[in-house]
Amino acid sequence: MKTYDIAVIGGGPAGYLAAERAAEAGKKVILAEKNAVGGVCLNEGCIPTKTLLHAAKIFEYGQYKGKEFGVSCENPRLHHPRAIARKQDVVKTLVGGVSSALARKGIDIIQTEAGLRKEDNGFVLTCGNETIRTSKALIATGSEPVIPNIPGVAGGLADGSVLTSREILEMREIPEQLVVVGAGVIGLEMAAYFSIAGSRVTVVEMTGHIGGPIDMELSQTLQRNLENMGIHFVLGSRIFDVSGSTACVKTPSGTQEFPYDKLLMCMGRKPSLNIPGLSGMNLYMEHGAPVVDKHCETNIPGLYAAGDVNGKYMLAHVAYREAEVAVNHMMGKADEMNYTAIPGVIYTQPEAAFCGLTEQQATEKGIQTIVKKASINLNGRHIAENGLSGGFCKLVLDGKGQTILGASLLCSYASEIIYPLTLMIQNKIPLEGIKRTIFPHPTVCEIIRETIFTE
Structure with missing residues (x-):
């Protein structure tokens, strides 16, 4: 029987980084992964x-x-099979x-x-014909799509008319009519593409x-942008049957039917715990996920759970940090998770x-706030590269206006600009210090400074 210091089950972001x-x-480490390393994020999520x-962005410009x-392209087209082939090369x-x-x-x-x-003195892994002993173990088996018990879904998954985020990323043709169930991050991104x-x-x-739980103004403005692209939204509604390539939907105004060639199920994900x-092992669970403490340790000493599998935040960047915290705790180093400033991007x-906190979340918590907002049309680089738009930067400050509690952005490069705001929120950097910081010009991140100085 082989012996290791640490055994990791699952080779996604939490597993491979741990x-x-x-x-x-x-430390002597073994990693068990039944599929490909990289997990959902790398193989069928974030990167693909x-x-x-x-x-799609290149095609849109062309x-x-x-x-x-001043740039013209003759008859540009998006060759989807080539895009899929490049996606596979990148992965x-x-x-x-x-x-x-x-x-x-x-x-x-x-x-x-x-x-x-x-x-008694640790854990035993059974990997095929091999038996492995370890003193510490990390579960990092990720998540899988939620498949609702709706009539027609099982048959649709079998015949390929109903897809999850895994299958749609392998699809070679563009469906004439696509119904997306769920307006979270995955649903919106696939709808846009x-x-x-x-x-x-x-x-x-x-x-x-x-x-999802984003700022309401951000949600509404994003929806208008996507509607201008031609996407039709049916909100406050529930699908109750998908038989016969028709989605039957109960809406606030009654039942409607939407025909489709393909239907994408994006009704969330659940921890994958088929171990x-x-x-x-008497592992304490809540809502289908192992409960972990601030060190990502379960109720079983020496057993940790990081990444999607613990059900806290199903985001690769959170998984990375949870992995570091878990490993540090295994080695006796002081470290713990801080979930107060988790960035997200669509x-x-x-x-x-x-x-951080949205304006609505702060109100629900009874926190007094000052809200500052600036149009992205104040930003020179953004106008130069994108023209005028309805984008904005919105900051939620504490009631005395001393620190930033939350931020929302709708603009090009928002995914890059959210990091400094995350740093400011998590470390409670005083607003006066941020005001004295020199921002490079011309950059889109200057919108942070414009917003801070907005009256």
């Missing part, structure tokens, strides 16, 4: 979708936006990079399903707004980004 950090600290969305800048390159990094650091990788059981690529897209959302032996065009 393995790297532990190996860098001199951004590759396709960038192709189709009509370029004319505004292959990055997966290879992760695998090489793990190998360079001396991490043993077993590409198989791993079982887990508790022993396929709308630009030529599909007639309808998005059905149970709540009365898009984008043989885990059910017999990679539409323009991008929507957000961090």
